[in-house]
Amino acid sequence: MFTILPIQGYIDQIDGFFCDGIHAGLKPNGNNDLGFIYTNEPCNVAAIFTENRFQAAPLKHFLSHKEEFKTNFVLINSKNANALTGKKGVEDINTLFSSLDFKEKLVNPLMSSTGVIGNRLPLEKLIAGANSFDLSAKSGENLSKAIMTTDAYPKTSLYEVKLEDGKSFKIGAVAKGAGMINPNLATMLCFICTDAAVPYSDMKEALNINKETTFNAISVDGDTSTNDTVMVLANGKSKAYDKDAFIEALRVVMHEMAMLMVADGEGAKKVAAFEVRNAATKEDAIKAAKALSNSLLVKTALFGEDPNFGRIASTIGASQIACDDEKLVISYNDIVVFDKGEICFDKETEEKASKVLKQNSYKIICDIGLGNCSFVAYGCDLGYKYVEINADYRS
Amino acid sequence: MFTILPIQGYIDQIDGFFCDGIHAGLKPNGNNDLGFIYTNEPCNVAAIFTENRFQAAPLKHFLSHKEEFKTNFVLINSKNANALTGKKGVEDINTLFSSLDFKEKLVNPLMSSTGVIGNRLPLEKLIAGANSFDLSAKSGENLSKAIMTTDAYPKTSLYEVKLEDGKSFKIGAVAKGAGMINPNLATMLCFICTDAAVPYSDMKEALNINKETTFNAISVDGDTSTNDTVMVLANGKSKAYDKDAFIEALRVVMHEMAMLMVADGEGAKKVAAFEVRNAATKEDAIKAAKALSNSLLVKTALFGEDPNFGRIASTIGASQIACDDEKLVISYNDIVVFDKGEICFDKETEEKASKVLKQNSYKIICDIGLGNCSFVAYGCDLGYKYVEINADYRS
Structure with a gap:
């Protein structure tokens, strides 16, 4: 060894x-x-x-x-x-x-x-x-x-x-x-x-x-x-x-x-691992995970420490992979917020999910439930600082 | 009629x-x-x-x-x-x-x-x-x-x-x-x-x-x-x-x-028409024009009123269309800033291009020079307001 x-x-x-x-x-x-x-x-x-x-x-x-x-x-x-x-x-x-x-x-x-x-x-x-x-x-x-x-x-x-x-x-x-x-x-x-x-x-x-x-x-x-x-x-x-x-x-x-x-994403304060599990194909897992790590609406929600799982789901749907909301499970670390068509987002769960998002790094797990292919993409939040840096990078 | x-x-x-x-x-x-x-x-x-x-x-x-x-x-x-x-x-x-x-x-x-x-x-x-x-x-x-x-x-x-x-x-x-x-x-x-x-x-x-x-x-x-x-x-x-x-x-x-x-893009103040001309195929024209209208780096440059044509070119290259910098022409309205491999960006041109970007709406024209297919996509700038709106949209 x-x-x-x-x-x-x-x-x-x-x-x-x-x-x-x-x-x-x-x-x-x-x-x-x-x-x-x-x-x-x-x-x-x-x-x-x-x-x-x-x-x-x-x-x-x-x-x-x-x-x-x-x-x-x-x-x-x-x-x-x-x-x-x-x-x-x-x-x-x-x-x-x-x-x-x-x-x-x-x-x-x-x-x-x-x-x-x-x-x-x-x-x-x-x-x-x-x-x-x-x-x-x-x-x-x-x-x-x-x-x-x-x-x-x-x-x-x-x-x-x-x-x-x-x-x-x-x-x-x-x-x-x-x-x-x-x-x-x-x-x-x-x-x-x-x-x-x-x-x-x-x-x-x-x-x-x-x-x-x-x-x-x-x-x-x-x-x-x-x-x-x-x-x-x-x-x-x-x-x-x-x-x-x-x-x-x-x-x-x-x-x-x-x-x-x-x-060190310009102005970033959080690192999120977007883990897509059980997609139908490897390509689907990669596509969905990268779509999540690239979505502006997801990134701004992370910046706002907002467990807005609707944006997570919407981004997966928009990525055009094979998916079905009756099979999808979404969690922030181990806090399940959406379980196969059922919204599990009572006050207590929301508070737990919010706590996860207050950390500097965490996992967002999307189980597609259609196969056995997985991929992890890494992304960061996007805040005011990103705009500040990029509005005048040349100068 | x-x-x-x-x-x-x-x-x-x-x-x-x-x-x-x-x-x-x-x-x-x-x-x-x-x-x-x-x-x-x-x-x-x-x-x-x-x-x-x-x-x-x-x-x-x-x-x-x-x-x-x-x-x-x-x-x-x-x-x-x-x-x-x-x-x-x-x-x-x-x-x-x-x-x-x-x-x-x-x-x-x-x-x-x-x-x-x-x-x-x-x-x-x-x-x-x-x-x-x-x-x-x-x-x-x-x-x-x-x-x-x-x-x-x-x-x-x-x-x-x-x-x-x-x-x-x-x-x-x-x-x-x-x-x-x-x-x-x-x-x-x-x-x-x-x-x-x-x-x-x-x-x-x-x-x-x-x-x-x-x-x-x-x-x-x-x-x-x-x-x-x-x-x-x-x-x-x-x-x-x-x-x-x-x-x-x-x-x-x-x-x-x-x-x-x-x-009315959240917080947007500018409307830009991204006109891709003379691409090799219609698909290429659409792909490049949409890539421009979606690029965060282009959007933040528009917000900063910065004629950063390098980001325009880079985004076209990143869109994976057929292109060649020796054929590419980039202009802000009628102000040519890059002409077939030649950077035309002296102080005077830069000032003229900056003036275009101070307007509320304008065209950014990219002539690919490889065919005769065109497409116009429309986009807006992205500033602090976008982050503000989206960091806490749920509440």
Whole structure:
């Protein structure tokens, strides 16, 4: 058996990984806005990207490499997404890398961007900023702040995986994301670093297995961005590897990052797990759970701490899945409020359900009663703060 | 040729139609909450309903009639949707009608409800209220107020259609709807009355033709309700009829009602027409236009009067239609901000675009440049008021 133990610290604790973040002049408030991850030996790299048809320039740049390649450098900026910038957006990335003082050290350097769509990169600032990097720095903290946009807090995690053969590897992540996160990945960046000796094909497979129940199961507002990226970098330094342990450890890291993002949904105060049980098909379970996590009327009811189960039912009906109100059971945690056509919502039950909604996190369970397929989607409430943040995000 | 002229007044001006609204004790603030439409001769009736899988009891009750039937009475209440009430919800409607003092006068009486989902109808209040009706009343104004829920204002219209043969008929509507209105009809009720001598099959055909570009093209928050109904009642009293004129007049009425609803999106101050041009297929045009009108990030940008065209482009990309940023053109009215891969957003253009967004209504045009299919969807902005209204709608 293997064990996956959380440890204190940032990705800089992983052997061979260096990182830092600085203020390069993009954020007017002086906060960090440019960071990097550097490894002294080239890494296997695998990534999954947004399903938005307008992929941002950094994604096009990544995909211009051949299927399997190695890299030792990822440059990450916030405040400008380098999206909708056409061919020039990709040219800008190449110009940037060829202007760096330390360009001779770089193997297939990559870039990742987040921020406002539809502006060219401020190349001068980025080049000057990057040329001030210390490639031997170990500050995951500075990096985690550099990639933030509307995030209320930085998002990182770190684990040690001990294998049966006595060997061990580390795996950790730094991520940003709050708002625009939706069932199909949206403005979120997540960089996962490991010293496991994982082959490229296993990295790709593990990413695809784990994305459905983690990043694709969270929703803040149902929009998908042009830039979303989950990237795994593996330098193999630990010489340790076990496929099952790697898949499971990656799942733990991805799930933790996804939960941190949904809890940081712009202005959100509550995390709700929408568990759809016993749907006729897996597709139905996923559709209904995601519809619930995306519904504005459900989200505002959670904000108001109102056990308005009518909106829950209505959203399930509107999702067009096979359903029948004579079979449907709705509960808030273990408080049943609707049971197969019967409304169970006396004063006492209403008070109990309201109490559940006053908590910071809870489950809303919808038993469809037509099959045996289930799915859990995660969402948050939506309040005044969301409007405040998004009415003037550009400024 | 025929002409369609707006006239002052309510549906009570149409020959043979009677209506009123009263306070029956459902709304705590004493406002009207129960109304009726009565005709002294039975009407042809056709209706289209919500696509929500959990149809409310009044819809099930309507559909329990045979395909083509006549009615002379529609009872409408607000504050309680009679939805998710199972078989008892339909039984309650039958109990109600059989308890009315004037039940002998009624031919296939119908009911329509709007309000909170998941509560049984307060039968005693409704019966007492209905028994106080004066069936010879002519107060469209009282009725229009009785059916309101979160509406900021009543919604009515009235037209006279003059035909080539010198005959004429009237057509008018009373409607409610604000919030939860989405591309596939959602909590909106619309009752269209006419004295045209229109056959049932033409009514049904005209409703289906016109719904796509009217009620199905508007969006407030992307949710669909359990109760949405558009009902046409025709008593034939004018003895006038022309199929083309009727279809066109019905379109005018449905479009006007749809626009009044979107302008009354809970807390909305702006109406935006999202015109998607030159998409590869009709499906793509509809998909992209509706995605724009539903996007929270687009809606909050409109609220902030921010010409954030990056969010427009991102939403089109996220809608999964065929698109290419080298072909895409985005404009606010006639102000082009993105032109086939080129960002045209200098200070002057930004100021012009901002000016457009300060207006109460405007067009956002996205030319996909891949075909010749177009669609216009209508949406509104989303601000603090929406959250306020929906965080505690039940109370």
